[in-house]
Amino acid sequence: MISKEKVENNNINMGQYQFNTKLFSWFGEHKQVLSIFLIFLIISAYFGMSTNSFFTSSNFMNLIQQLAPNLIVVVAMTFVITTAGIDLSVGSVIALASAITAILLEAGFNSPITLVIVLLAGVMVGIVNGYISAYHDIPPFIVTLSSMIFIRGFALLLTGGYSIAIAKEHGLVNIGIGTLFGVPVAALIAIIIVILGAIALRSSRFGIYVIGIGANEESVRRSGVDTRKIKLLTYMMSGGAAALAGLIISSRLGSGSSNIGLMFEMDVIAAVVLGGTSLFGGKGTMMGSLIGVSIIGVIKNGLILMQVSPDIIQIIQGMVLLLAVILNIRIFGNRRK
Amino acid sequence: MAGNDIRIEMKNIQKSFGAVKPLQGIDLTLYKGECLGLLGDNGAGKSTLMKILSGVLIPDQGEFYFEGEKVSIKKPKDAKNLQIETVFQDLALCDTLNVANNIFLGREPVKPGSRLIDKKKLHERTREELDKLGINISSTKLVVQNMSGGQRQAVAIARAMAFQPKVLILDEPTAALGVKEVNMVLGLINKVKKAGVSVILITHRLQDLFEVCDRLMVLHEGKCIDNRTIDQYTLESVIKSIMGNPEGVPVS
Numbered sequence: 001m002i003s004k005e006k007v008e009n010n011n012i013n014m015g016q017y018q019f020n021t022k023l024f025s026w027f028g029e030h031k032q033v034l035s036i037f038l039i040f041l042i043i044s045a046y047f048g049m050s051t052n053s054f055f056t057s058s059n060f061m062n063l064i065q066q067l068a069p070n071l072i073v074v075v076a077m078t079f080v081i082t083t084a085g086i087d088l089s090v091g092s093v094i095a096l097a098s099a100i101t102a103i104l105l106e107a108g109f110n111s112p113i114t115l116v117i118v119l120l121a122g123v124m125v126g127i128v129n130g131y132i133s134a135y136h137d138i139p140p141f142i143v144t145l146s147s148m149i150f151i152r153g154f155a156l157l158l159t160g161g162y163s164i165a166i167a168k169e170h171g172l173v174n175i176g177i178g179t180l181f182g183v184p185v186a187a188l189i190a191i192i193i194v195i196l197g198a199i200a201l202r203s204s205r206f207g208i209y210v211i212g213i214g215a216n217e218e219s220v221r222r223s224g225v226d227t228r229k230i231k232l233l234t235y236m237m238s239g240g241a242a243a244l245a246g247l248i249i250s251s252r253l254g255s256g257s258s259n260i261g262l263m264f265e266m267d268v269i270a271a272v273v274l275g276g277t278s279l280f281g282g283k284g285t286m287m288g289s290l291i292g293v294s295i296i297g298v299i300k301n302g303l304i305l306m307q308v309s310p311d312i313i314q315i316i317q318g319m320v321l322l323l324a325v326i327l328n329i330r331i332f333g334n335r336r337k
Numbered sequence: 338m339a340g341n342d343i344r345i346e347m348k349n350i351q352k353s354f355g356a357v358k359p360l361q362g363i364d365l366t367l368y369k370g371e372c373l374g375l376l377g378d379n380g381a382g383k384s385t386l387m388k389i390l391s392g393v394l395i396p397d398q399g400e401f402y403f404e405g406e407k408v409s410i411k412k413p414k415d416a417k418n419l420q421i422e423t424v425f426q427d428l429a430l431c432d433t434l435n436v437a438n439n440i441f442l443g444r445e446p447v448k449p450g451s452r453l454i455d456k457k458k459l460h461e462r463t464r465e466e467l468d469k470l471g472i473n474i475s476s477t478k479l480v481v482q483n484m485s486g487g488q489r490q491a492v493a494i495a496r497a498m499a500f501q502p503k504v505l506i507l508d509e510p511t512a513a514l515g516v517k518e519v520n521m522v523l524g525l526i527n528k529v530k531k532a533g534v535s536v537i538l539i540t541h542r543l544q545d546l547f548e549v550c551d552r553l554m555v556l557h558e559g560k561c562i563d564n565r566t567i568d569q570y571t572l573e574s575v576i577k578s579i580m581g582n583p584e585g586v587p588v589s
Contacts, residue, residue, distance in 0.1 A: 223443035
């Protein structure tokens with residue numbers, strides 16, 4: 001028999017595993033974001049050299065105003081995807097929000113009430129998505145695919161297929177076209193949401209649980225966290241964010257229609273994944289998503305400035321996106337798990 | 338040992354899944370500060386018994402007594418409230434979170450008046466917990482997926498210990514570990530025992546038993562067939578018991 005003393009006196013030392021982790025882990029932790037940022041710089045530099053108008057303040061303002069809805073939704077989508085979930089319904093919620101906005105304003109509702117109702121409608125969609133997928137264990141891909149179809153159909157029913165005008169006199173349209181201190185209101189809202197989202201993901205209990213659920217949900221559950229509630233909350237966020245984005249887009253366009261926001265979910269999911277968030281969950285950064293949105297926006301914007309024919313913009317966009325992801329994974333070694 | 342030294346008593350625990358009867362009336366007594374080795378061949382019922390004790394499964398029949406009081410354990414939370422902590426081999430950690438976040442998962446210290454995590458306090462308290470157990474990990478900010486098997490197991494045990502358990506259940510804590518790492522985990526068990534925690538150890542590494550256990554209990558086909566203090570065993574007699582033929586000792 002081996003003596004017990006031997007084990008007790010065995011100095012527990014794992015010294016051989018130690019290495020200088022500080023610098024290494026900083027680069028390790030931020031490798032994905034740094035490499036995608038480099039790709040963003042390369043693309044920007046290319047457009048900067050190819051056009052005279054790319055690096056101008058007016059183009060920059062134009063860009064962040066256009067990207068504001070994407071930024072808002074991408075923040076929420078980052079939370080959803082980090083839990084290993086997905087929300088395909090955001091584009092349809094944008095259409096629903098635009099339809100409700102136009103109809104309510106036309107019916108004489110004032111701006112604050114319209115704002116509240118539209119946001120609540122988006123959150124309600126999120127509650128349904130989240131409740132069915134989190135509490136009944138139905139894959140969120142299927143749940144939100146169904147609601148994507150259902151909700152756009154519902155928006156079509158509400159509008160009867162027509163585009164409903166939104167008059168510029170309503171205070172609410174400032175959310176899409178107004179400026180504050182020379183900065184578009186929509187951009188300000190988006191920046192605030194990005195900052196809050198980044199803090200919540202990195203530094204709040206909620207954010208840690210979101211990452212933990214993506215990595216090992218059972219472990220988080222056994223730690224006494226109500227993981228279903230956390231997942232439900234992420235879908236409520238994406239629903240609410242999509243409704244806000246819908247308000248901004250339809251205010252800018254001056255109309256509500258069931259055709260608004262088509263393929264929007266694809267842009268947002270592409271941005272999140274490009275930013276290094278794993279579709280399998282457990283890994284996500286707000287900074288990465290922010291850069292992901294910027295890359296997608298800059299490609300479109302730069303190609304338009306270069307006066308590339310609109311017929312082939314999508315083709316180039318798709319190719320550049322694929323190239324960026326390949327570069328990120330193959331060259332920079334940021335393998336997804 | 339005197340009666341008031343008993344931490345847990347499980348009486349006549351029965352569980353069946355259809356025609357399969359993994360537990361057919363098992364009694365288990367666990368004393369304060371002892372390490373009980375739970376043995377048995379595959380399918381003997383060890384894991385089922387531990388799942389019942391940790392609230393993952395509900396028994397068909399049987400009673401629990403915790404420090405003399407009758408209790409019921411119907412869900413993981415009930416076991417947690419009784420300060421019964423379990424370290425499962427695979428389900429322990431969130432790979433993409435760091436050491437501190439894993440150890441304090443669900444109980445992160447927050448800044449007063451907000452829902453934001455007090456990271457300074459979190460890392461300080463993690464360091465304290467690791468030091469208490471003598472676990473040497475260079476940084477509490479290390480992401481768990483980059484760590485060795487032994488370090489991960491140490492973090493998992495530290496996490497269970499951070500809940501200040503009275504009972505610690507370890508299901509195969511040394512499987513797939515290297516020699517040094519096994520010694521580290523066994524050293525941890527002895528440290529935990531000294532702090533008065535009762536430990537239940539399930540392992541296939543029989544040599545480990547003699548380094549940390551005070552008593553062995555052997556299950557065979559859903560029944561307890563052997564239950565003696567460790568000094569009455571040799572490696573050979575343990576193997577005989579596991580095979581279902583305990584060496585002429587009356588079943589207790």
